[in-house]
Amino acid sequence: MNAIPRIAIEDLSVSFGTGRSRVQAVRGVSLEVPAGASFGLVGESGSGKSTILRAICGLAPVTGGRILIDGEEIKGVRGRAFAARVQMVFQDPYGSLHPRHTLDRILSEPLAIHGLDDRDRRVVSAMEDVGLPASFRFRLPHQLSGGQRQRVAIARALILDPPILLLDEPTSALDVSIQAEVLNLLARLRRERDLTFLFVSHDLAVVDHMCERALVMRGGEAVEELGADALARGRVESAYAADLVRAAEGFRRPSP
Numbered sequence: 262m263n264a265i266p267r268i269a270i271e272d273l274s275v276s277f278g279t280g281r282s283r284v285q286a287v288r289g290v291s292l293e294v295p296a297g298a299s300f301g302l303v304g305e306s307g308s309g310k311s312t313i314l315r316a317i318c319g320l321a322p323v324t325g326g327r328i329l330i331d332g333e334e335i336k337g338v339r340g341r342a343f344a345a346r347v348q349m350v351f352q353d354p355y356g357s358l359h360p361r362h363t364l365d366r367i368l369s370e371p372l373a374i375h376g377l378d379d380r381d382r383r384v385v386s387a388m389e390d391v392g393l394p395a396s397f398r399f400r401l402p403h404q405l406s407g408g409q410r411q412r413v414a415i416a417r418a419l420i421l422d423p424p425i426l427l428l429d430e431p432t433s434a435l436d437v438s439i440q441a442e443v444l445n446l447l448a449r450l451r452r453e454r455d456l457t458f459l460f461v462s463h464d465l466a467v468v469d470h471m472c473e474r475a476l477v478m479r480g481g482e483a484v485e486e487l488g489a490d491a492l493a494r495g496r497v498e499s500a501y502a503a504d505l506v507r508a509a510e511g512f513r514r515p516s517p
């Protein structure tokens with residue numbers, strides 16, 4: 262069984278700036294995510310996790326390596342076809358939602374851009390899928406709680422029915438009591454829609470809950486790849502990954 266991975270990253274390098282201010286954010290990182298899998302990127306702040314997601318979206322200066330989606334190399338400006346296949350959910354839903362646009366407008370816009378009809382039905386059904394009441398349809402982002410805003414961001418990411426979600430610390434800005442709800446929502450949506458996740462978190466406990474495999478990153482480099490067994494039992498090889506395991510201890514796992 263040598264199925265083509267949904268996402269493949271080969272020897273990826275990303276550098277910001279030039280000369281003495283040059284920062285090499287990602288150094289020769291490779292990974293493969295099969296269709297329907299959830300793959301974690303875990304590591305301390307500044308280790309290059311978000312930069313990998315941005316590079317996939319064409320938002321970071323790639324200096325080496327390749328990015329492939331379903332075996333096809335992705336290069337240059339990402340257009341509509343890419344948006345229909347890959348969507349990103351950011352840490353801060355407040356920053357990523359237009360403050361003066363109602364939920365209706367936020368969710369309708371991608372449908373209009375992609376020329377999809379039946380917008381009323383699609384908007385209502387997208388809200389339902391993420392547990393938002395239909396009565397919220399004409400509210401503005403500031404009239405919602407943090408968790409509800411992140412549900413809107415997830416609904417917007419899924420409205421074009423993409424097979425891939427890139428999730429950048431999607432629950433880190435939320436109250437601890439809300440984090441588990443949003444993680445469980447994401448896990449349910451993945452199961453129901455057979456989505457593929459590339460999931461960034463600094464917290465190994467969250468990655469353990471959400472992912473079957475993960476890459477531990479530090480200083481832009483891949484330190485160690487962890488399989489399900491290593492994630493579940495904290496069986497890691499490097500001292501750095503062991504530190505992440507210790508930091509994750511004590512986290513109460515969200516109930517499934």
Ligand SMILES: Nc1ncnc2c1ncn2[C@@H]1O[C@H](COP(=O)(O)OP(=O)(O)OP(=O)(O)O)[C@@H](O)[C@H]1O
Pocket residue numbers: 277278284285286304305306307308309310311312313463
């Ligand atoms: N636009 C940019 N310009 C210059 N340097 C950048 C830029 N974006 C990221 N970097 C640098 O690249 C490195 C990796 O950052 P990145 O955001 O990918 O890390 P991270 O692991 O996602 O951490 P965090 O969780 O804090 O975002 C850091 O040294 C960061 O300062």
